[in-house]
Each structure stands twice: as C-alpha cells, then as structure tokens.
Amino acid sequence: MNTANNSNSFLKSGLRRVLSSRLAETLTTPHGVDRYLELFNPTWSVHEVRAEVVAVKHGTADSVTLTLRPNGNWQGFRAGQFLRLTVEINGVRRMRCYSPANSVHAADGLIELTAKAHATGFVSKHLKQGLQPGTVVTLSQADGVFALPDQRPDRVLLISGGSGITPVMSMLRTLLDEKHQGRITFLHYCNTALDMIYASELALIAAQHANVELIRCYAQPEQGGELQGFFSREQLRAAVPDYAEATAFLCGPPAMMAAVEKVWAEDGLGDRLHLERFTAAPLVIDGGSAEGEVRFARSERLAVNSGATLLDQAEAAGLRPESGCRMGICKACTCRKTHGVVRDARTGELSEAGEQDIQICVSVPVGTVTLDI
Template identity: 35%
Template sequence: EIRADGPFGDFHLTALPCERPLLLSAGSGITPMWAMLRDELARRPEADIRFIHSARSPEDVIFAGELAALAEAHPGVRHALVLEQAPAAHPWVGRLSPDMLKELAPDLLSRHVYLCGPAPYMTAVCTMLTALGLPAGQLHQESFGLPEAPPVATDSNHFWLTLKKSGKKVKILPGQTLLAALEGAGETMMAACRAGVCGACRCSTTGIIERQSVMTLSAQDLENGVALACSCTAKGDVSLDY
C-alpha cells in the first residue's frame, strides 16, 4: 500500500517575487520555468519577462508551441531558443554564452535570474553570471539530490537530538539540520521541498534551536517549539517529536 501526497510548496518566483525576472533553463529544466511563467502571467499579464531556453535541436524543445503562443499573447514576454543543432536561419546556435546573455538580456544586472537544468549547464551559467557581475542575491536555482554528507560527529563537536517517542538519541552537528541528522541515523521522516517552504517536515521541538525558515509556521507554532526539520539547526541538545 502506497500513499502519495499531492503537489505542494512554492516555486522560487512565488516565494521570492521580482518585477522583471529572467528565466534560464535547459532540457527538462524548462518544466518549472513553464509553470512559473504561466502563474506569473496569470497574476501580471503585462509582466516584463525574459525566457532563454537551451536545447540540442528544435525537436528537443519541450513546450515549444505553447511557449511561442504564450509569448505572442503577452507582449512583455520575450523568449529565445539556444540550439546546438539548428536550421541555418536560426539566430542562436551553439551553447549559451556571455555574449548571448548580454544581447538577449542587456539589462541582466537589474533582473533576478531563475535557473534550472542539468548540473553542467547550471555550473557553466552560474560561472557566466558571476563573471558578468550579477549579485549572488539575484540568482535563484533549483538543485537535485541531497547535499554532501557532513563530517562524522565526534564526542566533542556535537549535540544530542532525542526522539521523544522512542527515546533514541542521535548525534547532530552544529549547523546540521534536524532532518539531515535524522536521515543520517537511518530514521525516516516525511520531507518534500527541503527548502523550508512546503511544511511536510513539520515537527515539535524542545530545546534551543535556530530556524532558517518559518514560512508555514504561525506565531503560536513558534511559541510551542514547532519547527521545519529541513530548515532548523540545533544550538544545544534538542528533543523532537514528529
């Protein structure tokens, strides 16, 4: 028997809105960009949005027809396809480059950039954006998978995370999230966005903690020690219930 939850959480453009976004994607990374674009236009039909998508060939462009139709219906949307293999008349051939970025988004430094795609693409684009002078706070990107495991705790550099129901004690390092400590000890906890947005890893705590996100928590939750395990670290020994 398998229980499946429905979609929940927010995309970056919803949680971190801006007036003039630049959407950069490659391959299947277009999927969240397409969703954010439609949602933004539903709320702001005249929004000034730049959308640059990279793909191998015209046949590999997901949502190609829908994107063209949406851009035609909204004058504020300007989109470009950067193709490695393209017809002779296509203006953007090869891989996304700094010169292409400057031409397609000359006001780049005044925009917030939302980035998603294969890891090599994201690494290359992040390097380009940094070289072009985009402030780090204006870049928002999606990553796949879990972060690297933290160093193994020793007797002198950890706190104790106690599970109230079982009494089991788990070592947790300074700066390590409650969720990471639990999963590192083989415990299972519901978690989805892992960014402090969806609220799936909501838990009750006793002890000194530091919350990096309180997005789905009320003032009463905060008073009662409720936290989001994926975005909460321990400042001392902590008891936890979930």
C-alpha cells in the first residue's frame, strides 16, 4: 500500500475542511491536529508540506541525491526555484535551502534534491550519512525569483559551478520535456571530472539532442573537459562566442558568480543575466556597545545582553530555537519580538520598539529586548 498517495487522497477529501476548522484546533490543543494525524501516518498534515524519502543515491563521493514523495499540500515549483528542507538532528530541527533538480513536468510527482556534503556542512553531512528511505522531512513551498520565464527564451545559456548545478539542471530537464527547439549551452565548472554531479546524464543529453551543447570546465588539468581553469572573459568568448545574444542563468560559488557578473555588467548585459545565490551581506556586530538584558519570556530565562545576535544569545542561554542558514535567508529562526529595539546586523537598520516578527540570526538587541521564546 502506498501510504504517501493515501495521505494525498486523505487530505484532499472533505475531512480537510473539518480538520482545518477552529473547532478541531480547539479540541486538539495544546498539540494541534497534525500531532494526532502523524500517529497514523507521519506524512499526514493539514497545512505542512511533508515528504517521505523514497530513494537515496550518491552520484559523487561527496554528494547525495534524495528523491522525495510530498504530501498533497505541495503546490509544485517553477524550474530554478528553491525550497526549504527541515530535518531533525539530535532533537533539533534544522533548515536549509535546496533547489529541486527535476523537471517541473515530472509525471511521478516526486521531488529530487541534490546536496554536496561539505566538511563543515552540518546538515548536508546528515543528509548524506543519516537519511534513509522512509524518513519523513518537512518542506516549504517553492520560493525565489530565479526561474525560467513563462516565455521561454530562444537562446539559453546555463552556467553553474559545483552544487549550483541543481537549479539549472531543473531548467534543462524542463526545457527538454517541453521539446524546446532553441539552442541551449550548458557551461559547468568544478574541480575534477569525478566531482561533476549529473555527469553521465548530461553527456547523454548532449549526445541525443543536437540543440544542446555541453561545456565542462575542470579546475585541475588533464581531466578531459572542454575547458580548463577558472572563468574568464577570454574563456567565455572562445567557448560561447554568442553569449551576448543568450538569456543566461547562473548559480555557483560566490567567487565564480562575481566573475561572471562582472563580465555581463561591463558589457551592459546585466538584464540578460539571471542568478541564484544563498549568500548574504556580512554581519556587523559591535559587542562593545551592548546594554540591557535579553528576556526569553516563554522559557522564563534572562541573560545580560552580550551584543551578539539574538540567536547566539539564546543558544548561550541554553535554548535551542529553530535555525537554518544563520545569515538571514531561510527565515527558519523567525520569532516574535514583544518588546524592545533590534538592529539588523546586515544593514544597520533599527526596528520599531513594539511587537513584530524578526529573524534572530541577524538581529542584535539594542538595550533590553523580550522574545517569545
């Protein structure tokens, strides 16, 4: 019996309206409806997108590809967008952003996510080593403006580096499913041939589709790619001489992306370059000017304001609030500030003094601040 499919049909029935009602929430307080539903099936939820891991593969030595079956709350995505994946590790919920790599037209309704397990990547290492088929994870709905436009460009240039291959892989697969006839160049950068995710599939695609050109650039020599070294204007002109005529989509390491952006900006082509990145402005924290206290109302704890971010101060006080990227992107750490002023560590902007939702990973208290934690 396919329990995930049963969960979809179950939650599409008239019971959804009943379970979503205020009466149902009242009757199941303090745990909520979902706590009882998951006793029958862990993917069942009235509102949350939950997904069962149905396959785990390792395309390279340091990567993992997860195939997920989402419940009926999943609303789909546009090729290139990302979602927020939440897993529980040692009793703490951790959230990270990943881009689906599958085509938006996948008939099986599954989601494919690929992550590189970096040496310091706490969550990515868990995905590679700790997840097994049958594990249930939580997803957000798809988000982000980095996506194929509804009017598909005639000339497409996909540029990726490392694990940044996933959103542009989704774009390529989607265009192929749509039998796109325009020219597509797939330009990918990585250290060695063994590091290239989806290497075999991309080679097969290029061999079977005359309109798809695959250009592999390896940083280390004698790897057999079409190019060697790092991105440069000269390299681009030689490999993709008509790049100025293409609509380009870019995702990869910050240094590579900055080099690509510089060329497009210098050529006045900024409006033809679309990019995705999960990096944020550096945090500016001045602990020397700290005053007041940080009050964690729900936990009934109090700490002297150290001048660090509220997330760091909460953890120092022995609390374990949910967090993800720790740089203000994923919004996993959002909580309610009930009193006080905070400064955004990225921009220096001060908040209002009243109640509001804030991201505690990038918020530094100015004086005394009270949080609903």
